[in-house]
Amino acid sequence: MSPYFNREGLLTTDATTRAPRRDVQRNRAKIIDAARAAFAQNGLEAPLDAIAKAAGVGAGTLYRHFPTREDLVAAVLEEHRPDLAREAQRIAHQDHDPQRALDEWLDAIAGWMRAYEGLPAPLRAALDATGTPLGTTCERVIETTSSFLAPVQEAGQARSEITGRDLFLSVLATTWATAAQPSNPEPRLGRMLRHGWLTTEPHL
Numbered sequence: 001m002s003p004y005f006n007r008e009g010l011l012t013t014d015a016t017t018r019a020p021r022r023d024v025q026r027n028r029a030k031i032i033d034a035a036r037a038a039f040a041q042n043g044l045e046a047p048l049d050a051i052a053k054a055a056g057v058g059a060g061t062l063y064r065h066f067p068t069r070e071d072l073v074a075a076v077l078e079e080h081r082p083d084l085a086r087e088a089q090r091i092a093h094q095d096h097d098p099q100r101a102l103d104e105w106l107d108a109i110a111g112w113m114r115a116y117e118g119l120p121a122p123l124r125a126a127l128d129a130t131g132t133p134l135g136t137t138c139e140r141v142i143e144t145t146s147s148f149l150a151p152v153q154e155a156g157q158a159r160s161e162i163t164g165r166d167l168f169l170s171v172l173a174t175t176w177a178t179a180a181q182p183s184n185p186e187p188r189l190g191r192m193l194r195h196g197w198l199t200t201e202p203h204l
Contacts, residue, residue, distance in 0.1 A: 102148040105144070145165075
């Protein structure tokens, strides 16, 4: 077996440090696809064994890839995050004033949080669990939120003490509170909860 360098730059002949085999990558992708479909139909409480069966793999294979339900949820959300990143770029490149751009970004976050029934609860829990896959996904979204918030604060349109995490939590609260009415997710409640960052009160 030919030696090669592993990720740490150390010379090794251990094949287990090579890139994952194609069949391993294929199984992972099939599990994520099956989970996305199951979560969309049954919410995040969809049985993991049923997801494994739909993916055509054994339960052991699923758990080797995703030891916890949160790990699987994080992987599925990572598939959505590129769409969220593209939305951030679209908003940033439009000729909007900073306050409108921030508002559009918060709308995008709300849509992302409503992707699957039951999602707000694990997102909230992930914020207190540093270093977890889902927590890392949340932190990335919060960083983008902070980047949209900064110019609004610089323009004096947002309170200086407000943070990107605060806005993330306000959208999360709105999403959770309106989960029972998916056909009417925002109206006045959403605006009241989400516009507390303004220096002047909006017209409700």
